[in-house]
Amino acid sequence: MEHSLLFLTAVKSPSKRVRASAALMGLGQLMARQWVKGLAYLGALAAFIAYMAATGVRDIAGFFTLGTVEADPWLGTAGDDSIIMLLRGLLTFVLILGLVLLYRSNLRDILETERTGAYGERAPGFVLSMRSFLNNKFYVVALAIPVAGVLVFNVIPIVFMILISFTNYGGDIVPPKLVDWTGFESFRRVLSLSGIKETFFRILGWNLIWAVLSTAVNYFGGLALALLLNKKCVKFKRFWRMFPILAYAVPGFITLLAFKFLFSYGGPINHYITAAGHSAVGFLDIDAGMKARIIGIFVNAWISIPTSMLLATGILSNLNPNLYEAASIDGAGPWQQFRQITLPFVVFSTTPVLITNFIGNFNNFGIFYFLRGGLYMDGYFLASDTDLLINWLYNLSIDNNYYSIGAAVSLIIFLITSAVSLSVYVRSNAYRREDSFR
C-alpha cells in the first residue's frame, strides 16, 4: 500500500527527475548529477534484466510448469528437474522482491533529493548520502547480514517446504519423473482419507498431552533439583551437580538405546524381575500402552532435566536473598516463598525457554523412535500409540518417501506449535511486563 502511494506520488510529481526515476530506476539521480548513485541503480536494474533474460524468465516459467521434459538416465538425455526448477523459481521471486525494494528506495531517494532541492540546497552526493544513511539508519546496516542469513537459511527453506506440500512430490514421483502442482490435495488426503484422519487426531491429542507433561516435568524437575542443590544444608554441591551434567553430556541417542536395552525383555530390569520369580514385563512391546508412555516421559526427563537445572541454577544465583529474609520476617513459609518469590522470578526469566522446550518436546522425534520404533498398531494408520506427529510424519514421508504429504503434516505441526507458542507468550509476564517486572 505504502509502495503504491509512493509510486503514485512519484508519477504525479511535477519534477521531471522524479518521474524519470519512476520510469527508469536511477535516471532521475543521473539528471540530478548524482552519478555514482544513479549508475548504481541503473547497474542493478541492468544486472536484473540480464539475469531475467538469461535465466529468470525461464525459471519463473519453470516454477509454474515444474518441467515438461522428463530425463532418461539410461539414454543419458537431460531433462527437467522439477525440484530444482521449483527452487530456482523461488529464488527468482526473491530477486524480484529485492528489485522492488530497490526500486522503492530509488523513489524515496529521488523524492528526498527533490525535497532538499526545494529548499535551495545542493543534492547530496553519493558519499554524503552513504554517510547520512550510515548515521541515520545504522540499524539497517547492522541487521542486513543477519536478516540475509535468516532469509537464506530459514525463510526460503520454510517457503520451499510449504510449496512442496502443494505438489505431488514423493512416492513414485521423484526425479527424474516430473512433479506437478496439486493444490490442496496433500492436505485433503491427510485430513479426509479414512484411517489417516482418525490417526492424525488421535496422535495430535497424545502429542499435546506429551508436550505439556514432558515440558512441565522437565522444567519443574530441573527447578527442584537446582533448589535442592542450592540449599545450604547440602554438602559437596559440586559433586552432586556433576551427575546430571554427566547424564547431559552423553549423546541423546546413546542414552535412548541404553534405556531401550534396560527395558527390553533381555535387559537388566527384566532379569531381576524374572530372577525374583515373576514373569518378564513388556515395558515397550505392543501391549505396553501407558507403560511405554510413562517410560518415554521418564527417559525424556533424564535427558532434559540437567539443562533445566543448569538454567535454573544460573537464574537463582541472581535472586536477591534479602527477599527471602524479608518474607520470613513477614511470616511467609517455604511454600509461600517459593510461590510468591522464586517461581515468578524464574518463570519470568525463562518463559521464552519454556516455549522453546514445549516446541522441542512437541517435535521430539528421538524418544519414541529409538525406544519403540517399528510398530504399526491396530486403530492407527502406519503408526503406534506412542508415536508423536513428528514420528508419524517420518513414517509417512521419509520412510515411505511421500515428501508432499510430509510437508503438509509439517505445515500443520508448524501452525499448531506457532499458535500455541504465540498465544502463551503474549499472555506471559515476560511479554506484557517486559520493562516493568523486577
Place this chain on the structure above:
Amino acid sequence: MRKRTSFLILALILALLLSACGGETGAGSGGTTGTGPSDTGPADTGFQGDPNNPVILHVLENDTAKAEGYLEALLTAFNEAYKDRGIQAVDANMDEFTDLATNGPYGYGPDVLYQANDQLMRYAEDRHILPIDVEKLDCYASTPEAAWDAFHMTLDGTQYTMGVPVNVQEPMLFYREDQMPSDWQTRWDRDGNGTADFFENWCDLYALSREIHDADPNKFGFMVSMNNLYLASPFMLSFGNYIFGEKDGVLDDTDIGFSKGQAVNGLWALRQFAEQMNEGCIDDTVTLNRYEKLADGSYFTAISTPDTYSLFLGNLTNRYKQDGLSEEEAAKKAVENLKMVELPGKMPLNGDLSQDSASIAEDGWTTTVVMGGVNGYGISSYTKYREACLEFVNFATSFDMIKLRADTLGIAPTRSDVAAQCGDTADIIFNSLSSGRIYLMPSIKAVNQIWVPCQTVMGDVAKDPFRVKQGEAAKYPGTAELQAALETIDRNIYDAIHTLAG
C-alpha cells in the same frame, strides 16, 4: 505415447551400445563358462582409454569388504590388469548404503556399486542404474538363473537385467557340536542317515527344544527373534504364501500374499514354538544375545546369517578360555565345535509342531522356504564411462576375484564353479538357491514396506503364549484370529505402498 516412443529409442540405442560392447574379442566374452583361474581374462567391450590419463571409476563396496582388505586387493588387481587400457578404479569412499537416487542425478555417487538385490533394484525402476548385457560376462553361464532373477526387471514388456550376482545370503542354524544330545544317533536319527532328525524337520527340533527346556527352564533348544521377518521367515513363507504376486510375469505390488495359501499354519507354528522360548523372542533380545548364549550353552541352536560366523566363534573361544583352555586350544576347539547348517528342510503342512514326526506321511510335510538375498554389482546410469564400468564388473565377477572374495569374506558365491571349490556351506547355499528353497527378497521398491507390518504382527503373535502364562486372555487362540492378523499385515503393507500414492 511419449513414454512408449522413448522406450523404442532406448531399445535401439541399447542394442547398438551392447553390440558394440560385445563386438571385440575377449578372453571371457560370449558367455563362456568360467571353470578356473585361466578363465579370468576380461571380456572386451572395446573400451580403450589413455593410459597416461586414465578414466577413474569410483567403486562402492560394503564395509566388510573394505575392513577385510578385499576391496584393496580387487582394486589393485584390476588397476594392474587395465593399466594399458586407461582405466583406474578407486574406492568411492562413501557410506555403503549411499542413496544413488539422491546423489546420482547431481553428479555425485559411485560409478559401480555393490549392494543387495532389494537395495540395488530400488534404483532400477527409476532408471538410476543401467541394464547390463550380462550374456557377455564371464560369470554368465556359471551363475544360476535364480540368481539372475534377483536382478531382472520388466518394463513395458521387455525384461532387463540390472545387476550381476556375486553372492547369496540366507539364515542358517548355528549350534555347538559338543552340546549335541549324547544319544542323538540312537534317539534322533530314525532314518539312520547320519544327520540328526532335529536338523531335518521342525517337529523334532520342537520336540528336542521342549525336552531341553523342561529339563532346565533356563535352557532352550532353539531361539530366534520371532519378530524378525528375515530370520523367522520359515514360519512366514513355507506355506504357499508369498510376498508380492506376479501379473504377466512382473511383480505386482497390489497383490500382497502373506495371508494367502496356508499361511495361517505357519503363524500357528511360530506361536507354538514361541512357547518353548523365553520372552526374548518377542523383541530383538535374541538377535543381540545369541552369540553369548549359544557359547554359554543356554541356547542349543540359534538362527543367524553366515557373515556372523566370526562373532559366534569369538564368543565360543572366550567361553572355552574361561573354562581353562589356552588361547590356542580354545580357538581350535571352537572351530571344531561351532557348526552352521541350513534350517530344517521339512515343516509340517498343518503347522502343528507337536506331532510325532514319524507319524507324518510324506505328503504331510512342506519344504521349508527361507528368505534370502543376492548381493551384486550394478552400474550407475550417471557414470561417464559405461563401457569401462562393464569391464570392471566383468573383472570383479571373474572366477579369481569371486574365489578371493569367498576365501577372504566367507561369502556363498553365486558362481557354481567357485561354490564347488569353497566347501560345504557355500555349496549348500548355492544348491538351495538353485532349488528354490531360498525366497529372494523381491526386487522392487515396495519391498521396503513389508518389514514393520510383519515385525508388529510376528512379535504380537509370539507374545501370545506369554500372555496365557501370565493369566491373561490369548489374543490369538485360533486360526481365525491368526488369519485376521495375516490380513492386517497385507492391509498395512498395501496402505503403506498405495494409500498415499495418489
